[in-house]
Amino acid sequence: MSTTGYAYxxxxxxxxxxxxxxxxxxxxALHLSNVKSLAVHQLTPELxxxxxxADLAIFIDACLMSESSQxxxxxxxxxxxxxxxxxxxxxxxLLALTQALYNRCPPxxxxxxxxxxxxxxxxxxxxxxxxxxxxxxxITQIIDENFTLLL
Numbered sequence: 001m002s003t004t005g006y007a008y009x010x011x012x013x014x015x016x017x018x019x020x021x022x023x024x025x026x027x028x029a030l031h032l033s034n035v036k037s038l039a040v041h042q043l044t045p046e047l048x049x050x051x052x053x054a055d056l057a058i059f060i061d062a063c064l065m066s067e068s069s070q071x072x073x074x075x076x077x078x079x080x081x082x083x084x085x086x087x088x089x090x091x092x093x094l095l096a097l098t099q100a101l102y103n104r105c106p107p108x109x110x111x112x113x114x115x116x117x118x119x120x121x122x123x124x125x126x127x128x129x130x131x132x133x134x135x136x137x138x139i140t141q142i143i144d145e146n147f148t149l150l151l
Contacts (some may be wrong), residue, residue: 007034007036007058008037009027010027011025013104016017017119018124025132026113029132048102050086052105057095061111064115065114065127075108116128139140
């Protein structure tokens with residue numbers, strides 16, 4: 001563990017496809033002193049180095065409303081990781097790469113926010129806007145609960 005105690009929150013998705021930009025919107029709205037927030041189009045292997053130095057990782061992405069109507073928070077277990085097969089990844093494969101390259105992997109959570117409109121556009125649907133607010137609350141809760149254990 002580093003002595004500074006910080007988390008990486010990585011929101012990803014395509015901001016040009018309405019609700020697919022949920023992850024980036026959450027990352028840009030997150031303003032916590034012990035959280036380094038990144039808004040990216042996709043998860044790439046280059047992110048592994050940053051994760052190797054974090055005490056905690058939180059990934060934020062959109063999901064289809066049909067998968068769940070609620071914001072989902074999933075703790076990621078290192079046993080389920082698979083190495084990245086291409087240039088893009090999901091959080092589990094990025095964490096596996098971090099472990100393989102740096103022999104270190106932070107505890108991680110995957111937050112999936114439901115969306116309904118993935119057409120070309122910049123604005124979020126009302127359902128996605130509510131999900132963004134809920135995701136921000138859940139991230140704050142994860143940070144508060146975990147950093148009291150780390151410090």
